[in-house]
Amino acid sequence: MTTWFNNMKLRNKLFLSILLVVLVPVLFVGMFLTAQFRQMALENAVQQTASNVERLKQRTSDIIKIPLIVSERLLFDRRLKTVSNSRYDTVLDVFKAYSGYSDFRDFLKTYAELKNIRLYIDNPTLINNWEFIQPDDSIRHSFWYRAAIADNAVRWYYVEDQAGKNKYLSLVRRIDFPEYGTKGVLVIAVNPVTLHAIMNQEPYETMIIDENNNIVASNNPALSGKLLTDASIGRIIQNYDSGTYEEIVDGKLSKIIIENVHPASSLNGLRIVSVFAVDYIVAEADRIGTMGMVVIFLSCIVAVILISLVSALISKRILKLSKEINKVAAGNLNAYLPIDGNDEIAQLSRQFNSMVRSIRELMDEVYESNRQKSMMELKQKEIKLKMMASQINPHFLFNALESIRMKAHINGQSEIAQTVRLLGKLMRKNLEIGGADIRFGDEMEIVRCYLEIQKFRYADRLTFTLDIEPETTNIPVPPLIVQPLVENAVIHGLENLEQGGHVRISAALTEDGMLRIDVEDNGDGMDEARRQAVLAAMEDAEDRGEQRIGLRNIHQRLRLTYGEAYRYDMVSEPGRGTRIRLELPAKGRERNV
Numbered sequence: 001m002t003t004w005f006n007n008m009k010l011r012n013k014l015f016l017s018i019l020l021v022v023l024v025p026v027l028f029v030g031m032f033l034t035a036q037f038r039q040m041a042l043e044n045a046v047q048q049t050a051s052n053v054e055r056l057k058q059r060t061s062d063i064i065k066i067p068l069i070v071s072e073r074l075l076f077d078r079r080l081k082t083v084s085n086s087r088y089d090t091v092l093d094v095f096k097a098y099s100g101y102s103d104f105r106d107f108l109k110t111y112a113e114l115k116n117i118r119l120y121i122d123n124p125t126l127i128n129n130w131e132f133i134q135p136d137d138s139i140r141h142s143f144w145y146r147a148a149i150a151d152n153a154v155r156w157y158y159v160e161d162q163a164g165k166n167k168y169l170s171l172v173r174r175i176d177f178p179e180y181g182t183k184g185v186l187v188i189a190v191n192p193v194t195l196h197a198i199m200n201q202e203p204y205e206t207m208i209i210d211e212n213n214n215i216v217a218s219n220n221p222a223l224s225g226k227l228l229t230d231a232s233i234g235r236i237i238q239n240y241d242s243g244t245y246e247e248i249v250d251g252k253l254s255k256i257i258i259e260n261v262h263p264a265s266s267l268n269g270l271r272i273v274s275v276f277a278v279d280y281i282v283a284e285a286d287r288i289g290t291m292g293m294v295v296i297f298l299s300c301i302v303a304v305i306l307i308s309l310v311s312a313l314i315s316k317r318i319l320k321l322s323k324e325i326n327k328v329a330a331g332n333l334n335a336y337l338p339i340d341g342n343d344e345i346a347q348l349s350r351q352f353n354s355m356v357r358s359i360r361e362l363m364d365e366v367y368e369s370n371r372q373k374s375m376m377e378l379k380q381k382e383i384k385l386k387m388m389a390s391q392i393n394p395h396f397l398f399n400a401l402e403s404i405r406m407k408a409h410i411n412g413q414s415e416i417a418q419t420v421r422l423l424g425k426l427m428r429k430n431l432e433i434g435g436a437d438i439r440f441g442d443e444m445e446i447v448r449c450y451l452e453i454q455k456f457r458y459a460d461r462l463t464f465t466l467d468i469e470p471e472t473t474n475i476p477v478p479p480l481i482v483q484p485l486v487e488n489a490v491i492h493g494l495e496n497l498e499q500g501g502h503v504r505i506s507a508a509l510t511e512d513g514m515l516r517i518d519v520e521d522n523g524d525g526m527d528e529a530r531r532q533a534v535l536a537a538m539e540d541a542e543d544r545g546e547q548r549i550g551l552r553n554i555h556q557r558l559r560l561t562y563g564e565a566y567r568y569d570m571v572s573e574p575g576r577g578t579r580i581r582l583e584l585p586a587k588g589r590e591r592n593v
Contacts, residue, residue, distance in 0.1 A: 014307045026296050034289030045276060046244060046255055052202055053259045053274050059198045060208065060272065064263050066113040067171035067188040068154065074186060075175055077103065080119070084132060085180040088125040095127075104131045115168050115191040116161065119175070120145065121184030130163045135185075148174045148185045153267040158214035159187060167225055168192060169208075169216040169270075192217060196224070204276035207231070208261075211268045213238060233275055242271075252277045317345045321352060333360045376556055440507065440515070441473030447483050447505060454490050461499050462490065467506035475515050475586050478561055482517060484550035485580055489521040496524055514567075515586040522577040531572050538568075551580075558584065 074080055083101045088094045104117040120135045128134055139145050144157040152174045159170040168189035176183045195217035199206055207218035213228035228234040232250050237258060245256040254277045262269035279286075320337060327335040335356055337349045444466065451464045486503060494501035504520045526534070538555040558566045565585045572578035 014311045030292050030296055034292060049204060049257050049274050049276060053257050053272050056198060057259050057261050057272055060261050063113045063194055064190060066111045067190060068263060070107050070188055071171055071173055071186055081177050084119055084121045084123060084184060085177050085182055091127060098129055113191055113194050115189040118187040119184050133162060144172050145185055148172045152176060154265050155267050156210060156270060158210050158216055161189060204274055206274040209271045209273060237273060249275060252279055254278060321349060328356055373560060376560055437476035438479045439473060440475045440477050443477060443482050444468055447486050450483055450486060461497060462494060462501045464503040469508045471509060472507045472515060477584060478557055481554050484554055485519040488550055489519055494521060494523045509586055513586050514583045517582040518579060520577060520579040525572045525574045525577050527574050531570060535570060
């Protein structure tokens, strides 16, 4: 997985990152919010519809409460008993009775919720005036009439009116006249206008159904007066009780809310049914979701374009960096990358420029070091040539010195004889020196011979002390690293002293395994400016003819031999002398020579 990702181009990585980091979460959140919004809209619609149905139930109850009130008043109306049960001799008597009884008409004027009031009673002397009606056989055999005659309970039926042959939701109940031994059926029709008025306020398909599945009222005029089976949901909800249901209606998933209306003191009641399609409710949520998806899609297109531009800018800068790196790989150390900005790529460019500069400086240092080393090797070759030149006929020189020593000894000049012997020994050791290391003890023997000869020359003006720890004598060191320092101390340090000149040479091993060599004199010394000038001359690899060439040669040879492990120090004060300290790695000090 890591290899596959690392092999991708930067632009593809940016595209993948926008896909995983932005697009997928946004799509997920968008789909989640759309689903939640859709569900919320559906729940709100169900809740609103249930609230509307409850409100419709209350208003329907208020409407049908009027017929109940009127029926209760007519149930105990004595004038109604008299008018309906009296036997009339003439038609005029009937009309007078009807004219004197106006309660039905008064109720209709008072309550707009009522359509008509009918009393069906078996009295042959009455004339049908659409208020008092003599029941015929068709009425006697009707279901509502027979149900009313059977008991005195209040019932609600969708009854056909005898006058206009229209059907109305009607209260049907029996009225007993025990004084006359008769009974009648009171039918109070509800005004359908009031029912339709409250139905038309409902936003979804809503209907009121009686117990025989007659659609008493509906906000869909095409359904009013029809049977429930004529409606698309008829067969679905015929046996459903009060509650909320989810069914397929006309091929669409729909919510169905059913609420029972059971008037007080009534044997039966009504049902209020409200139906709405889920797609219709969530259409707005779906539209908003679709718009959201379109916006997300357009945003992704814009993001891809912006990523393409950004990746092109980044890739261009990275390609520049890669081009300069290839130049360096090809050996061009003059490569330089212009820095544009202050981001990570700019920081990388700075580091690249710094790296190239460091490599170039390192190469210059290596070149300078090699040049100095070559010069030092050349000087060493020159020294060897000079030393070889000085070895011309060495036996002649040694024989001559030995003859002088013997002559002085025979003549009783023992001091001269000893000095000549030391001079011969010193010359022999110098001639025997090659390019290899020598024992530090042999180096100190050369120093001792040199100091003895100089002591013969200066007499009481020069004394010396050798403080050499025995464990240092077998340590291998480059030849002629101490004698030139001693020679420099004698010549430059003590030349102005009339007497009391002293040179001290000490050698010891330090705790960190270094051979420490000190050469001290009590001569003139030097001030700080002169000391700094001498130190600067020692670092100069060029032979410019200055004084103290021996110091510089020793310093350069030890630096080439030991590198950074070699340490050098010079302490000097005017009138108090000079001390030079060398510290060399004591490698091979256990070797026996």
